[in-house]
Amino acid sequence: MATAExxxxxxxxxxxQKPFYFNTSEHLVRIGRQRAGNLCELLxxxxxxxxxxxxxxxxxxxxxxxxxxxxxxxxxAHWSLFACNEPALAEQFASVDVREFTxxxxxxxxxxxxxxEFLQSHNMSGSRAAHEPFYFCASDIxxxxxxxxxxxxxxxxxxxxxxxxxSIHHHFIEARLRLHCMSNDFxxxxxxxxxxxxPADAIERIDIYxxxxxxxxxxxxxxxxxxxx
Amino acid sequence: MxxxxxxxxxxxxxFDTQAPTEAAGLEAERRSPHPARRVSDRRSNRPLPPSVLTxxxxxxxxxxxxxxxxxxxxxxxxxRYLAKxxxxxxxxxxxxxxxxxxxxxxxxxxxxLLSELEVPTHWDVITGGNDFFEITKAFHNALHGxxxxxxxxxxHIFLMYNEQNRKRMHFGEDMVVIHDPQPAAIVLARxxxxxxxxxxxxxxxxNPNAGVWEFLSPFVEQYDAAIFSSQxxxxxxxxxxxxxxxxxDPLSEKNKELPDSQVQQICDEFGIDRSRPIVTQVSRFDxxxxxxxxxxxxxxxKKYVDCQLVLAGGGASDxxxxxxxxxxxxxxxxxxxxxxxxxxxxxxxxxxxAIQRASTIIVQKSLKEGFGLTxxxxxxxxxxxxxxxxxxxxxxxMHKLTGVLVHSVEGCxxxxxxxxxxxxxxxxxxxxxxxxxxxxxLMTTNVKRWLLLYxxxxxxxGRRPRAA
Numbered sequence: 001m002a003t004a005e006x007x008x009x010x011x012x013x014x015x016x017q018k019p020f021y022f023n024t025s026e027h028l029v030r031i032g033r034q035r036a037g038n039l040c041e042l043l044x045x046x047x048x049x050x051x052x053x054x055x056x057x058x059x060x061x062x063x064x065x066x067x068x069x070x071x072x073x074x075x076x077a078h079w080s081l082f083a084c085n086e087p088a089l090a091e092q093f094a095s096v097d098v099r100e101f102t103x104x105x106x107x108x109x110x111x112x113x114x115x116x117e118f119l120q121s122h123n124m125s126g127s128r129a130a131h132e133p134f135y136f137c138a139s140d141i142x143x144x145x146x147x148x149x150x151x152x153x154x155x156x157x158x159x160x161x162x163x164x165x166x167s168i169h170h171h172f173i174e175a176r177l178r179l180h181c182m183s184n185d186f187x188x189x190x191x192x193x194x195x196x197x198x199p200a201d202a203i204e205r206i207d208i209y210x211x212x213x214x215x216x217x218x219x220x221x222x223x224x225x226x227x228x229x
Numbered sequence: 230m231x232x233x234x235x236x237x238x239x240x241x242x243x244f245d246t247q248a249p250t251e252a253a254g255l256e257a258e259r260r261s262p263h264p265a266r267r268v269s270d271r272r273s274n275r276p277l278p279p280s281v282l283t284x285x286x287x288x289x290x291x292x293x294x295x296x297x298x299x300x301x302x303x304x305x306x307x308x309r310y311l312a313k314x315x316x317x318x319x320x321x322x323x324x325x326x327x328x329x330x331x332x333x334x335x336x337x338x339x340x341x342l343l344s345e346l347e348v349p350t351h352w353d354v355i356t357g358g359n360d361f362f363e364i365t366k367a368f369h370n371a372l373h374g375x376x377x378x379x380x381x382x383x384x385h386i387f388l389m390y391n392e393q394n395r396k397r398m399h400f401g402e403d404m405v406v407i408h409d410p411q412p413a414a415i416v417l418a419r420x421x422x423x424x425x426x427x428x429x430x431x432x433x434x435x436n437p438n439a440g441v442w443e444f445l446s447p448f449v450e451q452y453d454a455a456i457f458s459s460q461x462x463x464x465x466x467x468x469x470x471x472x473x474x475x476x477x478d479p480l481s482e483k484n485k486e487l488p489d490s491q492v493q494q495i496c497d498e499f500g501i502d503r504s505r506p507i508v509t510q511v512s513r514f515d516x517x518x519x520x521x522x523x524x525x526x527x528x529x530x531k532k533y534v535d536c537q538l539v540l541a542g543g544g545a546s547d548x549x550x551x552x553x554x555x556x557x558x559x560x561x562x563x564x565x566x567x568x569x570x571x572x573x574x575x576x577x578x579x580x581x582x583a584i585q586r587a588s589t590i591i592v593q594k595s596l597k598e599g600f601g602l603t604x605x606x607x608x609x610x611x612x613x614x615x616x617x618x619x620x621x622x623x624x625x626x627m628h629k630l631t632g633v634l635v636h637s638v639e640g641c642x643x644x645x646x647x648x649x650x651x652x653x654x655x656x657x658x659x660x661x662x663x664x665x666x667x668x669x670x671l672m673t674t675n676v677k678r679w680l681l682l683y684x685x686x687x688x689x690x691g692r693r694p695r696a697a
Contacts, residue, residue, distance in 0.1 A: 024307060028681040029472040031460050067664035068630055082628050132623065134459035140685045144310045146303065146402065164303035 012201060015152070016193035020185075022159045024167035025174065027060055027139040035131040035169040036134040039084060040126040042076070043115045045136055046055060048144040051104040058098050058107060059177070060139050066213030073209060074113060075134070077151070083130040089118045099173065099208065102180045129174060135174040143170070154229050160186075160221055190227075200229040205228065230290040261558075268380035278498040284576035290338060293345050299479050300673050308673065311680040312346035318683065320350040321400065321424075323415060324408035325365065327354045329531035331475060331602065332408050332431055335675070338478050342676050353398055355412045361390040365411040368445075371438035372410060379440040391415055400424060404683055413448045425686040428452040429473070433599060433620065435464040453686055458600045459621040471682060474624065475600045476675040477609060477666070482578035484609055487586060499539075501569060506536040506649050509588040511581055511606070512573065513544035514554040517597045519617075521554075522638050524561040524568065526594065529642035531567075534649045541571040542582050585610050590648050590655070594641050595619055605670045608632065613655035615644045625670070631662040 034049055036042035046054075057075035065072045072078065077093035080086045093116045101107040119126045146167055148159030160168075171185035179188065187200035202223050206216055247289035297305050320343060323334050336352055343350040355366075364383045391414035400418050404425045407415055409432065414605035419426045428449055434442070434457070442464070449455060454469045463470055479482050496503050508527060512518035520540050527538040540558060555572060562568040573580060585591060591607035591614045598620030605625060607614045614632040616622045626632035633648070635641045648655040668674070 005444075023304075026307060026311070026677065026681055028678060028685060031457065031463050031470040031472050034464065062540065064668065065627075065630075066666065068627075068661055072627070072630060082634075104467075132461070133616075135463075137460060140681070142311070142681055142684055144307060146310075147306055162303060164301065167303070219234065 004212075012054050014193075014195050016150075016189070018136075018154055018189075018193055019149050019151040020159070020189045020193070022150070022163045022167055023085065023143055023170055024146055024147045024164055025141050025170040026166065027063075029056070030031055030138045030140055032136040032138055034136040036130070038114065038127055038129055039086070039089075039119060042079075042134055043112065043119060043126075045134075046076075046108065046112050046115065050138060051134050052106045053136045054104050054111070055177075056138045057136070058111075059174055061207070062173065063166060063213070064143070065186065066165050066169065069215070070210060076115075079130070079134045083132050083134070084125070084128070085131075086118075086125060089115070089122075089125075091116075092118065097180070097209065099176060101206045102176045102182060150209075153224065156189075157221060157224050157228070158228065160224070165217065168217050168220075172203075172220070174179050190224070196224075196227050199223045257685075258338065264593075280498075281577050281580060282576065284574075285369040285383075285579075286483075288482065290341050290658075293342055295480055296671075296673050298670065304673055304677075308346060308677055308680065311677065311684065312343075312348055315680060315683055316347045318348055318404070320348060320404045320406065320679070320683070321349060321398075321402040322352045322406050322408065323355060323398070323412050324352075325362075325411040334478075335476065335672075336408075338672050339675060339679070341690050342672070343679065344674070348680070355390070355394040355415075356397070357390040357411075360386050364412075368410050368441050369370070369432065370433055371441040372432055372445075374436040374438065377438050377441060379438075379444055384444060388414055392415075392684045404686070407452075410445055413445055416448050416451045419451065423664050425454075425683070425690070426452045426684065427454050427686075428457060429456045430462070431458060431475070431599075433459070434464050435462055437464070445672075454682070456682075458558075459624050462621070469511075471678075473678050475602055475605070475621075475674065476672050477602060477605050478608065478668050478672045483582050484606060485582070487579070487583055491579075492583045492586050495580050496587050499569060499571060499580075499584070501539060501587060502537060502586065503587055506534070506589040507539060507587055508536050508590045508592060508645055508649075509539040509541065509593065510586055510592045510607065511603050512540075512542045512593070512595070513583060514542050514551045514558065515544060516554055517595060518542070519594045519596050520558045521561045522596075522641070524558060524592050524643035525591055525638045526592070526645060527568070527637065528565075530645035530649070531565075533646050536645070536649060537567040537569060537590070538565075539569045539571065539584055539588070541573060541581060543573050543575055543577075546572060546574075581606075585612065588612055588646060590615060591623065592641065592645070593617065594635070595622070595636075598622055601625065604632075605666055606626065606661075609666045609670075611659040611663040613648045613659045614662060615641055615648070625665065627661070632658055 029112045032053055034045045036045050061075045069073035073094035077090045080093055081090035096110055098107060103145050109212040148163055150156035175185045176182060183204055187204045203220050206219050208216055293305060298385060322336055322340060324336065326333050340352045343345045364386055367377055391412060392413060395415050395418045400422045402424055404427065406427045406429055407413060408429045413428060415424055450467055452468055454471060455466055456471045456473045457463045458473065458475050483621045493503065501507060506546055510520065512520065514520060523540065558570060562570065585607060591612045593601060593604045593616040595617050600621035604614060604616050604622055608625060608631065614626060615635055616626050616632060618634040618636060623634065626634055628634045633644045
């Protein structure tokens with residue numbers, strides 16, 4: 001797969017030298033030992049749980065709830081609203097876009113910062129028992145190939161339309177943790193291998209929080225189709 | 230063995246039992262005879278439809294490709310990729326009953342699907358005398374928090390039958406999965422085999438009787454991993470714990486698509502008017518399912534919106550408490566001719582399916598619940614669902630996203646009114662609920678989890694701590 005460094009050198013709309021391999025990731029949820037019964041305990045846990053737990057409740061939960069168009073962002077926002085009845089905190093958690101982070105540590109810091117600030121201004125809220133505890137989990141991940149490989153734009157579009165939404169999540173959302181840059185596998189390949197810089201940018205700007213993952217797939221397909229014509 | 234047990238066993242493993250699917254009721258259901266019973270249709274007392282009086286012949290089990298139209302080819306491809314590396318590896322499942330209840334129902338489908346993926350899977354059922362099953366029934370209740378005094382004699386009987394089964398069975402497979410507490414001590418055989426040993430716990434261990442748990446936990450700690458149906462059902466253990474949601478089979482009689490003509494015919498037989506809104510709860514007549522609370526909520530809602538209430542379940546003919554609850558429900562219903570109470574035999578899967586499909590709203594107003602597979606069934610049918618926030622239900626219903634959660638009769642009544650008068654919102658949560666089930670609670674996802682677990686245990690072999 002192409003790297004970010006050679007993007008600018010690629011001429012427009014050329015035959016890709018490297019095919020795009022559609023992969024997918026499957027997850028098995030591991031139940032962790034930590035749980036939080038109130039917001040103070042959540043803060044402590046957020047600071048100490050392993051990275052894969054933060055991943056589970058942000059990136060991974062988005063995949064699990066890919067069919068919800070609006071109103072779901074991450075497990076911390078959901079729990080703050082429905083178990084702690086703290087809509088303002090829930091809104092702040094929900095406003096965190098996981099795609100702004102290329103490493104879990106930054107995402108963890110942001111969540112801690114939000115909760116810490118909230119508890120400083122709402123000191124009665126911290127120790128109030130939640131309606132139900134927050135159970136920290138994590139995922140064991142297995143990356144698998146799919147039946148689809150694309151060495152043309154047409155084949156790319158076909159693969160895009162055929163793979164599971166888990167594959168879309170793998171390439172479009174989780175990819176930034178792998179690439180450690182603010183992009184995704186689709187945009188990287190389209191720009192580096194086919195020279196489609198503008199469509200690549202347009203794909204990167206798709207709002208994942210106002211779309212289902214099927215909606216994201218359709219938007220990517222539309223952008224690629226327009227570029228082909 | 231009851232006459233009904235004989236019927237069901239003769240059809241195993243392809244018998245598509247449609248007994249209530251909560252693991253919490255497994256033992257009771259395994260032991261309860263189901264004589265052909267009277268269907269109580271409170272509204273009309275019409276002659277019973279002959280079709281429901283005797284169990285139908287079981288349909289053949291589906292093949293993997295049959296699920297393609299439901300979950301998509303890409304999901305089947307994923308299963309095949311996952312299974313490819315495990316080709317020839319073998320799995321043994323051990324539980325305490327071949328028929329009746331959720332675990333046997335699930336294994337009836339899971340075992341052939343894994344074998345079709347060339348991961349040969351064997352299913353063994355432990356044997357034991359009445360003394361053993363009386364003790365394990367008491368353990369079951371105690372693990373749910375009931376008071377129980379564990380005696381030396383009970384421990385001895387439990388261990389003796391586990392030892393007998395251990396000697397009777399062979400453990401040449403690559404992964405051995407022991408379901409629930411009854412055979413948990415079979416793990417002592419693990420020293421004879423290099424297999425991965427997994428304990429699949431289908432019950433809620435969040436508040437167990439301390440004596441019983443102290444007795445069982447040393448066995449549980451000898452497994453390589455434990456699996457629970459909800460995060461909230463777990464205990465602190467020194468072994469990895471995984472989350473496997475219970476699942477439904479979308480091709481079973483209770484969940485498969487039905488032609489509208491069949492839905493109409495069944496509604497006609499039971500006197501359900503499809504031209505008016507239908508609110509339904511499907512549950513055994515059990516106080517923990519709060520059928521009287523559902524009647525009260527319906528009556529509050531009925532002041533504002535026209536609707537019928539269908540309470541469809543069983544348990545009143547073979548269980549004295551069930552009969553008492555049914556009587557309470559009838560008294561609560563009074564003379565309201567829009568309340569239809571159906572005491573159905575456990576094989577009425579198609580009838581339950583049709584009633585759920587005909588419903589405008591489905592309710593599960595339980596006071597206590599296991600995972601709540603009747604909720605899963607409702608969501609799978611795309612029905613706007615109102616359910617209590619108990620047990621595993623919050624795993625399925627995300628409030629206002631995949632259904633609505635309630636905590637009281639009044640809350641339930643309000644949501645009935647709201648959903649009946651806001652069909653677009655109701656349709657939206659129904660659609661999301663079905664997607665939630667498709668993603669997390671179908672048989673194919675269950676198959677995937679077992680394949681993933683095997684791969685993960687294989688990858689981490691040698692790195693896992695082992696209890697002394």
